[in-house]
Amino acid sequence: xxxxxxxxxxxxxxxxxxxxxxxxxxxxxxxxxxxxxxxLDPSTATDTLIGRSSDAWQAxxxxxxxxxxxxVYVLVRQPVSKLVxxxxxxxxxxxxxxxxxxxxxxxxxxxxxxxxxxxxARTKPAKVVFGPGTFINESVLQIGTALKGKLTGIRSSxxxxxxxxxxxxRAKGYAADRAKAAASQAAQLAQARGLVEAYRLGSKYGILDxxxxxxxxxxxxxxxxxxxxxxxxxxxxxxxxxxxxxxLIQVRLKPDLSDxxxxxxxxxxxxxxxxxxxxxxxxxxxxxxxxxxxxxxxxTKVSDAIALLLVASLVVMALVLALVFxxxxxxxxxxxxxxxxxxxxxxxxxxxxxxxxxxxxxxxxLIGLAVDYAIQLQSRVEERAGPQPGRRTVREAVAExxxxxxxxxxxxxxxxxxxxxxxxxxxxxxxxxxxxLLVVGIGVALxxxxxxxxAVLVGTTGGERNAPAPLRAAGSALAPALHGAGxxxxxxxxxxxxxxxxxxxxxGALRAAVRQPExxxxxxxxxxxxxxxxxxxxxxxSDVTKLVPQDLAALRDLQALQRSTxxxxxxxxxxxxxxxxDPAVISWMTQYQSRLLKRFxxxxxxxxxxxxxxxxxxxxxxxxxxxxKTQQDITALLDAVPGYFSQGVIAPDRRxxxxxxxxxxxxxxxxxxxxxxxxxxxxxxxxxDAHLAGLPVIAAxxxxxxxxxxxxxxxxxxxxxxxxxxxxxxxxxxxRAVVPLVPIALATGWSALLLFATRIPLNPMSVTMGAxxxxxxxxxxxxxxxxxxxxRAAGHDVGxxxxxxxxxxxxxxxxxxxxxxxxxxxLVLSDIRMLRDFGAVTVVDLTVSLLGVLLxxxxxxxxxxxxxxxxxxxxxxxxxxxxxxGGAARVPAG
Numbered sequence: 001x002x003x004x005x006x007x008x009x010x011x012x013x014x015x016x017x018x019x020x021x022x023x024x025x026x027x028x029x030x031x032x033x034x035x036x037x038x039x040l041d042p043s044t045a046t047d048t049l050i051g052r053s054s055d056a057w058q059a060x061x062x063x064x065x066x067x068x069x070x071x072v073y074v075l076v077r078q079p080v081s082k083l084v085x086x087x088x089x090x091x092x093x094x095x096x097x098x099x100x101x102x103x104x105x106x107x108x109x110x111x112x113x114x115x116x117x118x119x120x121a122r123t124k125p126a127k128v129v130f131g132p133g134t135f136i137n138e139s140v141l142q143i144g145t146a147l148k149g150k151l152t153g154i155r156s157s158x159x160x161x162x163x164x165x166x167x168x169x170r171a172k173g174y175a176a177d178r179a180k181a182a183a184s185q186a187a188q189l190a191q192a193r194g195l196v197e198a199y200r201l202g203s204k205y206g207i208l209d210x211x212x213x214x215x216x217x218x219x220x221x222x223x224x225x226x227x228x229x230x231x232x233x234x235x236x237x238x239x240x241x242x243x244x245x246x247x248l249i250q251v252r253l254k255p256d257l258s259d260x261x262x263x264x265x266x267x268x269x270x271x272x273x274x275x276x277x278x279x280x281x282x283x284x285x286x287x288x289x290x291x292x293x294x295x296x297x298x299x300t301k302v303s304d305a306i307a308l309l310l311v312a313s314l315v316v317m318a319l320v321l322a323l324v325f326x327x328x329x330x331x332x333x334x335x336x337x338x339x340x341x342x343x344x345x346x347x348x349x350x351x352x353x354x355x356x357x358x359x360x361x362x363x364x365x366l367i368g369l370a371v372d373y374a375i376q377l378q379s380r381v382e383e384r385a386g387p388q389p390g391r392r393t394v395r396e397a398v399a400e401x402x403x404x405x406x407x408x409x410x411x412x413x414x415x416x417x418x419x420x421x422x423x424x425x426x427x428x429x430x431x432x433x434x435x436x437l438l439v440v441g442i443g444v445a446l447x448x449x450x451x452x453x454x455a456v457l458v459g460t461t462g463g464e465r466n467a468p469a470p471l472r473a474a475g476s477a478l479a480p481a482l483h484g485a486g487x488x489x490x491x492x493x494x495x496x497x498x499x500x501x502x503x504x505x506x507x508g509a510l511r512a513a514v515r516q517p518e519x520x521x522x523x524x525x526x527x528x529x530x531x532x533x534x535x536x537x538x539x540x541x542s543d544v545t546k547l548v549p550q551d552l553a554a555l556r557d558l559q560a561l562q563r564s565t566x567x568x569x570x571x572x573x574x575x576x577x578x579x580x581x582d583p584a585v586i587s588w589m590t591q592y593q594s595r596l597l598k599r600f601x602x603x604x605x606x607x608x609x610x611x612x613x614x615x616x617x618x619x620x621x622x623x624x625x626x627x628x629k630t631q632q633d634i635t636a637l638l639d640a641v642p643g644y645f646s647q648g649v650i651a652p653d654r655r656x657x658x659x660x661x662x663x664x665x666x667x668x669x670x671x672x673x674x675x676x677x678x679x680x681x682x683x684x685x686x687x688x689d690a691h692l693a694g695l696p697v698i699a700a701x702x703x704x705x706x707x708x709x710x711x712x713x714x715x716x717x718x719x720x721x722x723x724x725x726x727x728x729x730x731x732x733x734x735x736r737a738v739v740p741l742v743p744i745a746l747a748t749g750w751s752a753l754l755l756f757a758t759r760i761p762l763n764p765m766s767v768t769m770g771a772x773x774x775x776x777x778x779x780x781x782x783x784x785x786x787x788x789x790x791x792r793a794a795g796h797d798v799g800x801x802x803x804x805x806x807x808x809x810x811x812x813x814x815x816x817x818x819x820x821x822x823x824x825x826x827l828v829l830s831d832i833r834m835l836r837d838f839g840a841v842t843v844v845d846l847t848v849s850l851l852g853v854l855l856x857x858x859x860x861x862x863x864x865x866x867x868x869x870x871x872x873x874x875x876x877x878x879x880x881x882x883x884x885x886g887g888a889a890r891v892p893a894g
Contacts, residue, residue, distance in 0.1 A: 004410060008450060009402040015451045016398045019459030026452040030339035033346025040345060042299040043259050043354035048430040050698045050705075059574045059691035060698055061255070066651045067658060068127035068252025070291050070695045071570060072266060074099070074273055075561050076132070076247040078284025081231040083247055084136060084223055085216050088280045092249075093133035093213075095278040095286070099251050099269060100129040116271035125257055125265035128648050130617075131249030132240045135645075139222055140213045142642055235604050239617040239660075242565035243607070252648070253292070259354065263296050289557035291569050291695050297554035301832065309830055310363060313823040314338070317371070320822040325375060325815040329460065333374035333816070336453050337367040340445035347444075348437065358434040361838065364827070365438060365772060368820030368846070369416065370445035372779055372813075373409055374453050379812040380405040381457055394458050402450075404790075410446060411730040412782040417442045418722040419775040422715055427705040435771070510802045513858030520859035521742070524852070528749025532713070535752035540669070540707040541761040541837070549832050558665065566608035567662030569696045570616055571678070576656045577688040581634045588685050590620040593659050596678060608662070612674060616660035619649045663696055668703035675700055706767045716748050719774040727782065735864065736789070740781040742860040743853045747777045751848040755841060763834050766841040773845045776820075780813050780853040788861050798865055802858050810854065817850035 015022040050057045064070075076083060076092065083089060094110070098117040101124040103109045109117040120126070162183040169179035212218070223241065225234045233241035241247050253265055266288075272278070273286040280286075314334065322330045341363055348359070385397035392400065420442070423435025513520055549555075562568040573592070577585055593615065597603075601611035608614040615621075622641055623634070638646065638654065650657040663674065675697060684690040705711070720741060727737035751773050755762070762769075787809040791801035824846060827839025 004407045005403045008406045008410065009399065012398050012402040012406065012450050012454045015454035016395045016458045019455035022451050022455040023459055026339060026448060026455070030342045030448075033344070034342035035346070036349040037342060037345035040349045040353075040355040041259055042360070043356055048354075048356045048358075048433070050702050051427055051429060054427075054701070055691050056693065056697050056701050059693035060695070062576075062656070063572050063574050063658065063693040064255035066656055067572075067648055069255055069257075071250040071252050072269055072288065072292050073290040073561055074131070074249035074251065074269070075287040075289060075557075075564055076249065076280075076284055077245070077287060077560075077564065078247070078280055078282065079231060079245050080132075080223065080233050080241050080247055081244075082282040083280070083284060084132060084219050086282055088282050088284060089133055089136065089213065089219075091278045091280060092131065092247075093137055095272065095275075096129055096131045096134045096249055098272050098275075098278070099249070100126055110277045111275055116268040116275065119268050120265075120272065123261070123265070123268075125253050125261065125268075126251050127254045128252040129249070130240075130252075130648055132247045133249075135237075135240055136219060136222065137213055138642060138645070140218070235607070236621060238607075238615060239621075239662075242567065246564040248565065250648075262292065263300075266293055266296050287557050287560055289554060289561045291558075294552075294554040294558050295695075297552055301549060301552060309826055309835070312829075313364060313367075313826040316826055317367070317819050317823040320819045321371070321815070324818050325379075326811070329378070329456065332378060332453060332456055333371045333819075334367075335456070336374035336449050337370035337445065339452060340370040340441065340448045341366050343448065344437070344441040344444045347440070353433075356430040356433055358430040359437050362434060362437050362441060364820075364824055364842070366441040366445060368776075368816070368823060369413075369442060369779065370449065371819050372816035373413060373446050373449040375812050375816045375819075376409045376783060376809070377401065377406060377449055377453055378457060379808070379815075381454075383808060398454055398458060406450060408783060408786040409449075411727070411786075412779050413442050413446045414730070415723045415726040415778045415782055416775040418726040419719045419778055420771055422718040422722050423771055425715070425718065428702050431706060438775075510799065510806065510858050513855075513862050514799045514802065517859035517863035520856060521863060524743075524746050524750075524856045524859075527753060528746040531749030531751070531753030531756070534756035535712065535749075536709040538709070538752065538756050539759075539761045540703070540767055541667075541763045541833075551831075562665050565662070566611070566664060567614050567616075568665035569663050570694060571613075571661045571663050571675070571696050572693045573659040573661075573678070573682070573690055574656065574693045575619075575659060575684070575688060575690045578655060579687060580650075580655055580657055581631055581638070583631060583634065584685055585688055586620065586623070586634060588688070589618070589657075589659050592681065593618060593620060593661075596661065596681060599677065599681075600674070612664050612666065614662040616662045617648060618659045619657040620659070622646065622649065668700045669707070671696060671700040672704045707762070712767070712770055716770050716774065719771055720745055720748075723774060723778050736785075739860055739864045740778070740785040740857070743781050743856040744774055744777040746856060747849050747852040748773050750852050751845045754844050754848055758840075758844070760837060760840045760844065762841065763837050766838040769838075769841050769845050772842065773849050776817075776846055777849040777853055780817065780850060781857055783809055783813060784853065784857055785861060792865075798862055802861065806854070806858075814850070814854070817846060821846045821850070 052058070074095070078088070083092060098110065098120060101121040103117070103121045109115065109121050111117050113122070165185070166179050166183035169182045170176070174182065223233055223237065224230075225232045229244070231244045233244060239248065239250075251269060253262060257265065270288045273288050278286070318331055318334055321334055325333070344366060345355075345363075348355075380401045381394065381397045383397075384392050384400055385394045417439045420435045420438040423438075424432050426432050426435070558568060575585075575589060579585060596613060597611070597615055600613035602608060602614055622645065623637060638650070648658075649660070661678075663671070666674075675692060678692060682690050723744065724737055724741055727740065728734065731737055748770060751770075784805055788801055788805040791804050792798070794801075796804060821843055824839050824842040827835050828843065830836045830839065
C-alpha cells in the first residue's frame with residue numbers, strides 16, 4: 001500500500017487546501033453529467049439480451065434485414081365475413097395502405113401530412129405490411145390478370161392452330177377451301193381446350209369474368225372453406241384469418257430504426273388505427289399489439305416508475321441518514337452519492353451508450369455504495385477533529401485519514417469492484433454492462449468522496465481559518481439545521497429503543513464471538529450450506545405477463561391477441577442454401593413444419609386450440625396443397641407469385657427463406673424447452689443452414705443463460721476469487737486476505753436460504769444480485785477487519801479491540817447499510833412486479849450481508865487470532881491506568 005497513501009494524501013490534501021475550487025468543479029461536473037444523463041434513452045435492442053456472436057442473434061439480424069423485425073400486429077376483432085364481404089374491406093385496405101406509407105403521387109394522405117398517415121408516408125418505417133385487405137385486393141388483380149392473359153392466350157393459340165393447320169393441309173395438297181375448313185376445326189379445338197382450362201380457373205374462384213373486390217362470390221370462394229360452418233376461413237390462410245371471428249394485419253418494421261424511431265412508429269400505427277377514416281361500420285375494432293409494442297410500453301413505464309421511486313428513495317435515505325449517522329453534516333454522504341451517480345450516467349451518455357433495463361438497476365446500488373464511502377471517510381475525519389484540547393483541526397484530520405484510513409476504504413472499493421467485474425463473464429450483454437457500469441461507478445464514487453466530500457468537510461467548518469468565507473457561512477448556517485433535524489429524529493423513545501437494542505445485540509454478538517468462535521462459525525456454515533442447496537431450487541419468474549404492471553394496455557392487448565388467435569408471438573426458422581429451390585430442400589422444410597406442428601398439438605381439424613405452436617406464413621405455403629414436383633415447377637411458381645406474397649418468406653436472391661411458427665405466451669423457461677425441441681428436430685440436408693430466429697428465441701436463450709443455478713454458483717465462486725486476488729495484491733498476505741472472505745462466502749448462502757424461505761422469486765432484473773452480496777459484504781468485512789487489526793496493533797486485547805472497532809467503524813458501516821436498505825425498500829411499493837421483486841431481493845441481500853458481517857466477522861477474527869491469522873507481532877495490552885490511546889498505529893504489512 002506504499003503508493004496508495006501518497007496518492008490519496010495528494011488528492012485529499014489538494015481538496016483541503018482549495019475546498020471552494022474543488023467543490024465548485026465537482027458540482028459543475030455533476031450538473032453537466034446530470035444534464036447528459038437526462039438524454040439517455042432506454043433500449044430494448046436484441047443485442048442487449050444476447051451476444052452478437054451467437055447463432056440466434058446473427059440469425060435474427062439476418063431475418064430482420066430480409067423480412068423486417070418481429071411483427072406489430074393489428075388485430076381486427078370482427079367476424080371475417082363482415083370484414084371481407086362488406087364495405088369494411090375498403091376501409092381495411094385503406095388502413096393497410098396508410099400503415100405501409102403508401103400515398104398516390106400528387107395526393108394528400110388521409111388526415112393530412114401532419115397526421116399519422118402523413119408521418120408514416122414520410123418516414124416509411126415499415127418494411128412489410130401484410131393483411132387481409134391487401135391480400136384480397138392483390139388476389140383480385142393477379143387472378144384478373146391471369147384470366148385476361150388466359151383469354152388472350154386462347155385467341156392467340158386458336159390463331160396459331162389455324163395457321164399451322166392451314167399450312168399443313170396445303171402441304172398435303174388440299175384445296176384452299178378444304179384447307180381453310182381443316183384449319184377452322186383445329187382452331188376451334190385449341191380454343192375449346194383453352195376454354196376448359198379457363199373454366200377450371202373460373203370455377204375454382206366462382207368467376208366467369210374478371211373478378212372485382214366487391215364481388216362477394218369471388219371473395220367467398222377465395223377466403224372461406226367449403227363444407228364447413230359458414231364464415232370459416234380456409235386453414236391455409238390462418239396467418240391472415242386465425243379463426244372466423246378475427247383477422248390480422250402484420251407490420252414488420254425496418255431493422256435499422258433507432259429505439260426512438262421505433263417508439264414513434266408504434267405510436268403512429270396506434271394513431272392510424274384510431275383514425276375515423278378507417279372505422280369499421282359493422283361493429284369491428286382494431287387492436288394494436290405484439291411483442292415490440294409491449295417492450296416499448298414496458299420500457300417507458302419502468303423508466304418513469306424508476307424516476308419516481310428514485311426520488312422517493314433519496315428522501316427516505318436522507319431521513320434515515322439523519323437518524324442513524326451521527327456526523328455533523330448528516331446529508332453530505334447522500335450529496336456525494338447523487339453527484340457520483342450523475343457523473344457516471346453522464347459519462348454513459350457521453351460515449352453514446354443507451355440505458356438498458358439492467359443498467360437502470362445500477363442507480364440504487366451505486367448510491368448505496370457511494371453513501372458508504374462518504375460515511376467511512378467522514379466518520380474517520382470527525383473521529384480525529386474537533387475543538388477539544390488535543391484534537392486536530394479538520395485539515396489535519398484529513399491529512400491523517402488520507403494516510404491511514406482512506407487506503408483501507410480504497411482497497412475495499414477495489415475489492416467490491418472486482419466482485420462486480422465477474423459479471424463481465426456473463427453471456428448476456430446487458431448483465432455485462434451492469435457489472436462494468438458498476439465498476440466505473442465505484443471508481444467515480446470513491447473519487448467524488450475523497451474530493452468533494454473532503455472539500456465540503458473542510459470548507460463548511462467555521463473554525464477553519466483558511467476556509468473560504470462563503471463556505472464558512474454556509475457551514476455555520478447549515479450545521480444547526482442539520483443537527484436539529486438529526487436530534488428530532490434521534491431523540492425520541494422509539495429511536496432510542498431501536499438504537500439501544502442494536503447496541504445490546506452488538507455486545508452480545510461480540511461476547512459470543514470471543515468466547516465460542518467455533519460454534520458461531522459452525523452454525524453460520526451450516527445455515528449457509530442449506531442456502532447453497534436451496535439456491536438450486538429458487539424459482540426464477542420469467543413469465544413477462546406476470547412481471548409487468550397488470551394495467552399495462554399493451555399487455556391486455558397482447559392477451560387479447562392470444563385469446564383471439566391462440567398466438568402471442570412468432571418464431572422463424574431461417575433457412576439458407578445455394579440450392580434453396582431444390583425439391584429435396586422444399587420437401588424437408590414441409591416435413592419439418594408438419595412434424596413440429598403435430599408434436600406440439602396442432603392439427604388442421606382442431607386448429608390451434610391448446611397447441612403451443614401453430615403454423616404461420618412460410619415458404620411451403622406458396623406451393624399449396626399440390627406442392628411442386630421439379631425444380632422447374634418451383635422456379636416457375638416463384639416467378640409467377642407476386643412480390644407482395646413472397647416478400648415475407650423468401651429473399652429476392654432465393655437463397656434464404658423462412659419457416660414460421662406462431663407461439664403462445666408462456667414462461668421463458670417453458671419457451672426455452674420448446675426451442676430446444678425445435679432445434680433438436682432440425683437436421684437440415686447437406687448444404688443447408690437452418691437457425692431459429694426472432695425475439696422469443698433471444699429472450700428465452702438470454703433467460704436460460706442468467707437463470708441457470710449452476711451458472712449463478714460459478715459466478716459467486718468467481719466473484720469470491722476475484723475479491724481474494726485484489727485483497728491479496730493489496731495486503732500481500734494470505735491470512736489478511738482470507739479472514740474477511742469468511743463472512744462474505746457465508747453471506748451468499750444465508751441470503752439464498754432467506755430468499756428460498758420467503759418465496760421471493762428471482763427475475764431477469766434481480767437474478768444477478770448474488771454479486772451484490774459479495775460486493776457489499778466485501779465492503780463491510782474489509783473495513784471492519786482492517787480497523788480491528790489496527791486496534792490490536794495499538795495493544796488492545798481481542799474483546800476490547802472488537803468493541804472499539806464496532807463502536808467506530810461498525811457504527812459507520814451500520815449507518816451506510818441501513819441507509820442503503822431503506823432506499824431499496826421503497827422499490828417494494830412499486831406496482832411493477834419486476835421492480836418490486838428486485839427491491840425485495842436487494843433488501844434481503846443487503847440485510848443479510850450487513851447482519852452477517854456484523855455478527856460473524858468477530859468470530860472469524862477471534863478464531864483467526866488463535867492461529868496468528870493477522871501475522872502481527874502483537875504488543876501485550878497496556879496495564880490498567882496506562883492504557884494506550886485507541887488511535888490506530890501504523891500497521892506493518894502482512
